[in-house]
Amino acid sequence: MLNSKAQSCYQCGKCTSICPMRRVSKTSPRNSIYNSNIYGLETKDIWTCLTCGLCPQECPQQVDFLSFIKQEREGKTPLDIAHLGVFTELAELSSRLNGNTKMEKTDSKYGFFPGCVDSLSLFLHDVKTDFGEITTSSLKLLDKIGIKPRMVQMKCCGHDMLWQGKKDVFDRLKNDNTKYLKESGIDTLITSCAECYRTLSKDYDLGIKVVHISELMDKLGLKINSEVTYHDPCRLGRHMGVYDAPRRALTANGAKLKEMEHSKENALCCGVSSFMNCNEQTKALRIARMDEAAATGAKTLITTCSKCLAHFNCLKNEKDTAKKYDLDVVDLTVFLARQLEAGK
Amino acid sequence: MSAEVAAEIPKGNGWEPNILAFCCNWCSYAGADLAGVSRFQYPPTVRILRVMCSSRVEPAFILKALKDGADGVLVAGCHIGDCHYIDGNKNAEIRINNTKKALAKLGLDGRLRLEWISASEGLRFSEVIRDFTEEIKKLGENPVKEVKK
Structure with missing residues (x-):
């Protein structure tokens, strides 16, 4: 208090x-x-x-x-967890196992943590989004700017556990991950997920630099020729104050950025955080945000959080919606990597 | 796992596997029934839970069972094409395969099995249980650590 x-x-x-x-x-x-x-x-x-x-x-x-x-x-039972709590169970299970302590044997000082994209693509297969592409794209882009990171195979960062009030599970995950990172000798940890970025830099005491991938993407030298709009995830924007880096990553590479009615500090939420309360009310918020994105006239909606991506794509692919959105919802890294491939 | 099911688990020095089986109402549960009335022997390591369809088994149930100390989880349903709900078992197959991949990453591979057992395959039911028990015995106890509540 x-x-x-x-x-x-x-x-x-x-x-x-x-x-x-x-x-x-x-x-x-x-x-x-x-x-x-x-x-x-x-x-x-x-x-x-x-x-x-x-x-x-x-x-x-x-x-x-x-x-x-x-x-x-803290310590109370959540009211409603979406997807029957499968991600909660997975994190709880992994927090009680010894886990995978393998580490790539290279002397790179950079580490890359893909977050929970694996389990998202395994358990959200009806959202029709290739979450794994975020990781492959990130690695492609990092390769382009000359960073060869080590893949960090630590457990879930515990973001959802922390916000669902399961502090004990979060503490177990935090201890294991901190120990793993201390032993690995990495001095900069790059992550492609806004939630991991928030958790690792604010709720952990790692003593190493944590960077979101969008902060490194402005020197790619791409020539993108399309109009895009950008949705600020709450974890990257208001929680961490990173508003300009993803925008610079788009405009410096030639994309025309069209801002939505509410952007930066006032950006609307995608409607679901930490997999809680996916219901009719929060769906209304998602529709409001998609309407704003559609009103800009851009054909691509870009975000930097895998959860926002999942929720918008879930709404877009719903069978019996009143509105059909003609928008591509993609992650920033996926968008840039596709442009990189197209430019070759 | 509910408290009732957990209370049934024998606690002794000689470790015996503790398997949770989700059996679909229309085929596999009847198959287990047939194994019973035909007196086919199988090891008493399995606790059967009846579900209406194998696709009722959410990945969350399997993860929760393993988290609470089950050594193995068996999901049994009708053969492909025989599902009472037309294509429930096809959905189950996708789900279970995805869950297997997630478990392999946690180092729990081999502890989840999907089998098709029809109502007339009592013998097959007992064989599956025997085989799975042997496999779990080779894998050993579930490595999940106890935590103080």
Whole structure:
């Protein structure tokens, strides 16, 4: 409670007025702080929160709502986990196994962590997205700028576990991963996932540099000749403050960037975070975001988070939707690598 | 695994495999029944759970069973083409194969098996259980670590 400064909340309600969930449900960040501060009650709202990070930007008292939510959720049972909790079970199972401690024997100082793209493509096969392409594309692009990283085979970073309130599982994963990275002798860890980037740099104490791949992509020297629009994932944007790097990666390589109505700090959320609350309400948020993307007139929607990618593609490929979107939703690395291949 | 199923597991010094079998209602469960009434012998290492179709078995169930200490998981359904729900078992095949890949990455390969057993194959049911038990015995105990709650 003390770290989040929730006790200094004076109930102005600015957080509730900006909350994206408030547009579609009765979720109220103000109310959840009120109930917790005054009565010590747990409300449903702490589970419907998207942890998108919009409300702390508005708060006049600078309450850190994200740490408040993290603390409130700790040790409690989540209200609703999507996909029957298969990713939660997988992470819990891997946290209790010794795991794969193999390490490539090269002296590269760079490490590359692909995140959970493997399990996404295994268990989300009806989304019709090749998540593995994110990894192959990233490696191609890194090769182009002269970085030959070692593949880091550590366990899941534990992002979802942390936000689902399973702190004990997260701590086990964190210990194992920290030990693995210390032994590996890597000094820069590159990741292609916005969530891993947030978790490894903010929730771990690694002592090594963690870089998101979009921060390295501006010197590719490609000549892209198409209009694109960019969706800021909450983990990369508001959580980490990386707004310009992915935009530079696109514009420096010649793409024409068309901004959506809400972008950068005010970007709308894709609607689901840490695989919680995939329902009709959050689907409405996804539709709102896709509408904004379609309104720019660009034919490609680019994002840097594999979860955002999955959720938009899931909406796009739904059988009985009222609207059909003529948009390609791709990851930044996949887009750049395809352009690289086409330019050869 | 529910508390009831867990309570049935014998706890002694001699380790015996502990296998959870998901059997579909229309073929494999009837096959297990036939094995029973025909008195085909098979090792008592298996706990059978009846599901309506093999495609009812979500990857999450399998992962949870392994996490809670099952040494092996068997998913049994109707032969391809015989599914009561037309193509349920085809979906099951995709799911189980994907789950096998995920388990191989965790170092738990060989602990999940998918078998097609029809209602008239009581003998085959007992053979599958015997074979799988032998395989799990070779693999040894589930390496999942206990954690304090």
